[in-house]
Amino acid sequence: MKYHRKLSFLIFLLLPVFAFAQVKPATSFRIVPLGVLGGADESNLSAYMLAAKGTNNYICLDAGTILAGIAKAQAYKTFTVPAADVLRKYIKGYFISHAHLDHLAGMVMNAPDDSTKNIYGLKSTLETIKTHYFTWKSWANFADDGGAPLLKKYHYKPLEPGIETAIENTNLQVQVFPLAHSNLTSTAFLVRSNDSYVLYLGDTGADEIEKSQNLHNLWVAIAPLVKAKKLKAIMIEVSFPGEQPEKSLFGHLTPRLLMNEMGELSKLSNTSLKGFNVVVTHLKPPYKNITQIKAELKAGNKMQLNLIYPQQGKALEF
Template sequence: MYNHRKFSLFAFLLLPVFALAQVKPAASFRIVPLGVLGSADESNLSAYMLAPKGSSNYICLDAGTLHYGIAKAVAHKTFTVPADVVLRQYIKGYFISHAHLDHLAGMVINSPDDTTKNIYGLKSALETLKTHYFTWESWANFADEGGTPQLKKYHYKPLEPGSETAIENTEMQVQVFPLSHSNLTSTAFLVRSKDSFVLYMGDTGADEIEKSQNLHSLWAAVAPLVKAKKLKAIMIEVSFPDEQPDKSLFGHLTPRLLMNKMSELGKLSGVSLQGLNVVVTHLKPPYKSISQIKTQLKAGNKMGLNLVYPQQGKALEF
């Protein structure tokens, strides 16, 4: 009887220790997917709102779909304010990874109803917006550069690789890194809030196929953050299943290529990537292919990554 009581008391005293061991790190960011696919469905194309947890000062990482995605988020009670408030007041700026339509159409179409904001990106992406979209031939010029008259609602903010920039009207900072996407340059945005980071990557191919070192350079830059457990999530595309021939990837990744790249990141960081949050973006329908991609990612996930498949309108916290 005495031994039983002694064991019970010992177990009781250890309960707080066990509880603490199971507590997850506090979330630093809130991500609201407004669109998650890479083609076919114009109501669900790449766009992700991001803010420090507890803040309503969001940025929008790419902007393929806005209105429909915000409406879905309101329907899911992700936001408790009307959709027009989210568009006009919550989104403080747009970060365009590259100037393909599936990454910016929502911003262009919704510009008449929007408020004054910055559009951030590499010079190449902003130049395409200026000369091909906000032109009066394609759409009214809601920016403050380019064709006249300039409606001056949007202001272009070119970002330079190698330096961190404060994001206006938010509590966040950003660094940019070039990515190789077939015949153009895409962008990775490394967003910081205090001492925590999220890495959002636009469309990218693998270095060995793109004849580039851009992914390797990006991994080398973020490896110390992985090692220090400051990188809360990587948002990275997987567009096609492994059956897609290399010559038909057009600057995109497959499950096999993603796992190869993550293995490289693990080697550079010198730590296990088990549990690292990897948000899989830009899956391309048909939906049979999406199912294949998920099956192949699961089979190839030998590192124990926490693979996350975002759903339109449903918030994620990291």
């Protein structure tokens, strides 16, 4: 009898632990930041490897820095295979949000040592890569379209907004949305693994500054996923502190503008965003600016978002 009473008491004590274990969300994605900054350091520019957890079938969301980021990841023991294997075997395709150098320089420079794979993006982005980078005037043409001779290492895969596309050599799906980035169109990539999602935004200005509805349309599209708790994280830029004049934002966000947009998402999804994962990308040096950006985000975080500042090479899981 004493034994049974002790066992019952022990189970009673452990019930909160069991309950916590049951509600703790399972992780679906592994993200390895190869570069996290928005400029001034060519060894640490926008690039994020993403895979379904448990696989090494990664896509690369933007490609500003590649090998320097892989080296950092190896230092963290994120990858334990040679860098060449990560480049050639792990990365199954590049997803370029727009054709500014800080978002694709690593891909271009490492093309001679890369393996055959696809470059995904909006048609306008791929056209710029074809006519300004892989041209034989700027760099050898490693693609299968454009100026001859064609080295046929990369294949351009244009993506159409509103259409979910299977990503070759992975179990992932992607959908794209246009973003307003000053005088060009950038891209948001909504990546799905089974019934879980991650949203990655390339450079974007706020609707109120860009005189656009692009972010509003994006929030409308993902609001049901937020409400259903299927969206694991949003990866979004904040490039400048609040003191940056609006005329000098050049299609980027400040802490105030980000919080305004997250407020719009909360309103459209009719859901509290308390604890929601927001990965803050593309912070622009000098580092006093980065410190100021983080301080302003902390002060303005009335919604209690889970703000995450990625470190180059250190894996994130959602």
